[in-house]
Amino acid sequence: MIPAYCTNVHPAEDLPGIVAQLDRHAVPVREELGADTLALGLWLSAPVARALASDAIARRGFRAELDARGLTVSTLNAFPYGGFHDDVVKHAVYLPTWTDPARLSYTADCATVLADLLPDSADYGSISTLPLAWREPWTTADDADARAAFAEITDVLRMASARPIRLAVEPEPGCVLDTVADAIGWLAGHVDPDHVGICLDTCHLAVSFADPAETVASIHRAGLSVVKVQASAALHVGEPGTDEARTALAAFAEPRYLHQVRENTPAGVLAADDLPDALDTLPAAHPWRVHFHLPLHAAPPEPLTATTGVLLAAMAALRSTVEVMPHVEVETYTWSVLPGFDQTSLSSGIAAELRWAASNLGVAV
Incomplete structure (x- = not known):
């Protein structure tokens, strides 16, 4: 089965533009894969x-546009608020x-919209969101405000x-909830x-540098x-200290997105907030x-490698832990800044x- 792909790779930020991007990319992808x-x-x-949440007729119209193209939606990515393809996004x-x-x-x-987009086959809908904020500034008052907001959005979700x-809260390096362990501590x-x-x-x-199997187990223990x-x-x-490695890494030090770096030392993990800083x-x-x-599906230039092994290990841990697999979304939003990509x-x-995902992950939304 084919997992979902995340449309934050496309720059459109109005409804006609979104539909045009789906025609330009999503429909050809579906056709190339031979999928209904x-x-x-x-x-x-x-x-x-x-706009969609305020207009039920518009939501039905958008759902019809998706259906006509053989496209389904069970999950939304509500991490970026807007401007995700600006020249500089960073923080x-x-x-x-x-x-x-x-x-x-x-x-x-997003919850209102998703409720009307869910296909009949979907058991649930999901919305991914940011891990509260970038880590600075963050105060005890901020923490209390965020907890109140989560209580309110939970009430919204119950009725949606x-x-x-x-x-789905998405831990990210450098944020208030930097790791999965941080997210567990805040949520559980x-x-x-x-x-x-x-x-x-x-x-x-x-x-x-967390262990995938232990991470999955820790989520469920909590x-x-x-x-x-x-x-x-x-x-x-x-x-990373060799000339060859530094040259290869420098090609990925682009100005649009933040590329946090971690170095795994015997004394602990060292951090830099962006690749140029790390270098x-x-x-x-x-x-x-x-x-x-x-x-x-594509390996980066040597001596760089990709951490697909972590993905495979996490998926294996989930398959051995849960009866129903979660939604899976392939989120490669970096095609526009990928070195050498046409x-x-x-x-x-x-x-x-x-x-590649369908062959190696074995699940679908």
Whole structure:
């Protein structure tokens, strides 16, 4: 079966533009894969989500546009609020935070939209969201505001649909909830696990150098669930201090997105907030992992490798732990900044990646 692919790879931020991008890319991907239907991990900017949430007729019309193209939606990516393809995104992707009422409103709008997009076959819908905020500034008052917002969005989710719609919190390096362990500590015992759980982004998991099987086990020991997996791979380099490695890494130091780096030393994991910072400041004496979502089917140039092994291990751990697998969304939003990639080949690249995922992951939304 074919997992979903995340449409945050496309820059459209109005409804006509979204439909045009689906015609330009999603339909050709479905046709290239020979599939009757293709699942999307849909990204809607805040203005689009607001417009659709406010207009039931528009939601029905959009659902009809998806149905006509053989496209289904069981999960939304509500991490980026807007401007995700601006020339420079970096820290702006973490705004608004979960202390800002705009974040709550956006997520509630997404729940309203998703309720009307869910296919008849879907057991539940999922919405992935940011891990509260970038780590600085963050105060005890901010924490209290975020907890209140989560209580409110949980009430919204309870009433959004006859079928459950679940919020999936996505830990990311550098954020308030940097690791899955941080997310467990913040969520467990404080949220309704029927409506709020974890989005396990396996690129982020790899960057943290956490053990995939133990991570999955720890989520379930805490009484939480993996609501959604973002199937993704990070850059890995065993000897980042060599000239060859530094040259290869420098090609990925692009200006649009933040590429957090971690170095796994015997004394602990060292951190840099972006790849240029890492190249300047980390000792580079031990292995690095870099937050750069790589196409799952294509190896990066040597001596760099991809952490697809972490993805495969996490999926194996889930299969041995749960009766029903979570939603799976292939989230490679970095095609536009991938070194040497021919952008005219985007649809073929997405299809090749989904073909790899279907062969190796064995699940679908």
